Amino acid sequence: MTRMLERALYIAALALAVLCVTSLAQYAMAATPIPQAPHDALHAMGPQAGHIVDLWRVMLWTCSLVFGAILAALLFAILRAPRADATAAPDLSAVDRAEPRVRRSVASAAVASALLLFALALASVFTDRALARLSLAGAVNIEVTAHQWWWSARYLDGGHADTFVTANEIHIPVGRPVNLQLKADDVIHSLWVPSLAGKKDLIPGRSASMQFRADTPGPYRGQCAEFCGFQHALMGLLVVADPPAQYEAWVQAQRTPPAPPTGAKAIRGQQLFQSTSCAMCHAIGGTIASAQHAPDLTHLASRSTLAAGTLANTPAQLAAWIADPQKHKPGVNMPSTPISRDDLDALVAYLETLK
């Protein structure tokens, strides 16, 4: 009686476990809705991430099969073997006698494992090849530099005068390959935009590159994946894939310095920007502010987030950020600015003109 109960319990427990694993695996397979920008390795929006999802499927199913087979063998062994207690004399018959049937089973299981492993290794190598075959004809070239804890991007195409710099938001054209040159300014970072491609480390003193293509327009979130100190958690970026015409328009806008401020408040804001500590770190194209220690603000108002994806870019959030960056991103290199309410409003009014 107890024996049957025990059997039932074990079968139930193991069945439950297998059910949990497989259903969670299924759950993991299904892409979940992401509210804003996709940030999801299984939500592939380009060929590079797509190849990897294919490999993931192969591996998931193969491994699930192996896992199920091993658990089934274990379960069967437990169920079929008779019970004994510590006083039962050990069965020493195997000491001098070979066990050919067991030997055959173990050997064939080992051979099957080896074959499966070989198949998985092949699948990995073929995926690697597919990734390397991405055509770079007509690629957009961008140099991405990682800093503690933000990203700068320099668009390299065209002549020297055509290059421009932006921060924390990279626009790319849909359907064209992108070739990123990766650099690090201080410590090691890792660029990861999971819906578009696998990650790549940015290492000081070394160069690396990364190639991908987005096939659907939209914003894709990315994040630093290598621990890089205090604010590793809030070092996001946005890769925005635009339809070609929209992308060209964006590039033209970026190449053009913003129009000088017109309203009195905004003009005072500009004077404040240039006369206080702001200009010691930030650059704004077309003005005397040209420091490169912090994100370039030339077209700040056209971006959708602040502080490397930490806050939405609204006037209120911008004011709150300038007033006390340490509150929103503790440890960030931007100091708190003791500034009157009026001055802050003026500063924000100016920054909001930087379309």
Next chain:
Amino acid sequence: MTTAATPASRSDATLDVSGLPSFRFSHHSPMWWGTLGMIAIEGTVFALAIASYFYLRMHSNTWPMFALPPDLFWGTLNTAVMLGSLVPNQLAKSASERLDLPAVRLWLSVALVFAFLFLGVRVMEFASLNVRWDSNAYGSIVWTLLGLHTTHLITDTIDTTVLDVLFFTGPLDGRRFVDVSENCFYWYFVVGSWLPIYLVIYWGARPWPS
């Protein structure tokens, strides 16, 4: 070599081991295995340090970086001194294995003279490296290689000094001869490991014939 225990004299079949020797040399002794373990560890450290040297060299356009290669004289002289020290070392080792007390005293002392000699020359080696440890990565790895090896010279010299004093003052028993034998075994490692390090420090920084 088999060392069967003396046959059981009693009728109830025990394995009587009271007649076995109370110490033995070489791989029979647990001490030998302990020493071999130390050698494995330190040999791995040296091997990895040498690998790091070539790793840095591979990633540098110039080598040595903004420095002259080390002067050959003192390092080569020290190699000769160390190789010379193997003679009293071997004589001390075989004397210990013969349990020959006067010979052990003599050759340990002679080996010590060599030890102090190569420590002295080592100071001159540091002075003729032509680079500081904090100048660049080349300087760092060269100083570390030489420093690591010097640590071994110092510890081996201290070991040998203590053993030598013990052999003059006592108390002594047979196992101390095993200690001498193991110390000499370790000395072989210290000198043997120097040869690749010497080649790396002094010839790794010079252009190789192609």
Next chain:
Amino acid sequence: MTHATLEASMAADRVRMKDGPPAGSREARALDVTWDDPPGLLGWFCAINHKTIAKRFIVTTLGFFAAGGLIAAVMRMQLSRPENTLVGPDMYNQLFTMHGTTMMFLFAVPVMQAVAIYLVPLMVGSRTVAFPRMNAFAYWIFLFGGLMLYAAFFVNSGPDAGWFAYVPLAGPDYSPGKRVDFWAQMITFTELSGLIEAIVIIATVFKMRAPGMTLNRMPLLVWSNLVTSFMVLFAMPAVMLASTALILDRLVGTHFYNPAEGGDPLLWQHLFWFFGHPEVYLIFIPGLGFLSSVIPTFSRRPIYGYTAMVLSLVATGFLAFGLWVHHMFATNLPELGKAFFTAMSMLIAIPSALQIFCWIATMWTGRLNLKTPMLFVLAFFFILVLGGLTGLMLGAVPLDLQVHDTYFVVAHLHYVLIGGAVFPLFGAFYYWYPKIKGRMMGEALGKASFWLMFIGFNAAFFPMHWLGLHGMPRRVYTYQAGMGWDGMNLLSTLGAFTFAAGVFLSLVNAVASARRGAVAGADPWGAGTLEWSIASPPPPCNFHAIPTVHGRDPLWQPAPGGAPARVSGLAVNVREVLVTSVIDALPDHRMTSPNPSPWPFLTALATTVLFIGSIFTPWAVVWAAIPATIATILWFWPKHKDNSEDLALEKAP
């Protein structure tokens, strides 16, 4: 009579009494007195009995396990909901660094060595380990290193650059202050301890086995610790070299990792993972040894495929050194090199798979006794196998590029380490607790603890696979609302607390059973290895007469008629041991094992002053070397009493 001759005659008197089956209870009592630790507080610091040191070592590592677990609990609380403010980034970075450092350096590797120090002499039929004083020294150094790290943490100088301490973040420019120095010096402490223990275990296994225990008859647990110890010898020097270079960069301005002066941050990663990957197997292989001890006993038959098991252990040990680059696939390395490491990552699964098949075969053909130790061991088949399979995924370069440095890896490594080491370790505790304490642990509480741990573990870590695939990076102190990660993180936190409750139940069980558990007797499980032939808890000398071995499971395969069953002729009033030959375990010579001594403790203290002093001034290496050297010399210097005993027993080869 002069003092010296008097002493000699007394010594001669002391060595006259011999052990062995003909000897009576007088000899047995004398043996226990001889091998016991000295009494009193001073004696406590002089203790060198391997069981005493091992028990302290095990308790210390479990203390660190609890500390690391509490730290993990705080981290899980912080991550239970988005934009939580329980701890800030500064504290969180210290917490996850302390958690990883504690679990890897202060728990997982040392606890396996500590258990080995207790069990290996008992399993090979020896009265002691090969170098008992070195063994005590290794324990003290380990204790002081761990305490130093926690002292630093409590004064807000806890390391915060990760347990992997990647440069340049951990270098002088981006981690000013002393935090990383404490971390790097902790490496020196624990690696020194680990390396010494490896030598102690190797020499014990090679030279101290009971006559007849050829290598081919050695228990698989002993094999697994032998393989592990050899791996330690070749893996740990890499991290010692790396951390020494880091300390030099930080304290005296060398440039190993400074790209501006010709150094290279990737040098650190190569050296660190050349150690770090084998380290996973240092933790995992002793766990395999526990499985190979528990499964045959509770299947009532010898293990199936002994030779295949040994070869698998050795193969795993070798292959473990060919995997380190799979931690570095995201760096810019040549593609061909990466393919090699993919192949190696797949290859190392084969010996593990073979062992799994052999264990299943053992159970399949045996009769099962499903007690708590067996349950913990069976969990291995669920958890470790899952962890191994996700390991294959990480070995595939393209997939690794997506899940590397995400919560997927956190899930994977906990499945491997907790499934491969912690569950078997708990099984081992339930299995050997009666031997250590003489009483059984409660079976009902044990099963309750097991199910809480098993369910809690899966609830805590399975969702992390999902989190990683859906984009959550590791080592983040918070995440933003709206990423879709909230539910799984909450589930994970709940699971972690369930797991902790299960661990706590086992602790309660251990404490309660120490007084109230059923008396165990020598062999409560009906097992076949030598440690079960002696009383529980074992007497100070382990074996009143050294057994001779005639099969792989000596208790199941007693001496055939006429063959000697025991050794006789060792002194009972002096710590005399039998040394045997490496391969065939033939009696080779007798050796006196050292007596208790305060010097291991004092030398460890002097060494600690040196290590900690060097954090503050490089000159400490010079001035603090003087007391350390003096202590070492006094440790070595023979005492007249010991010397006269040795002379009385002496017989030249």
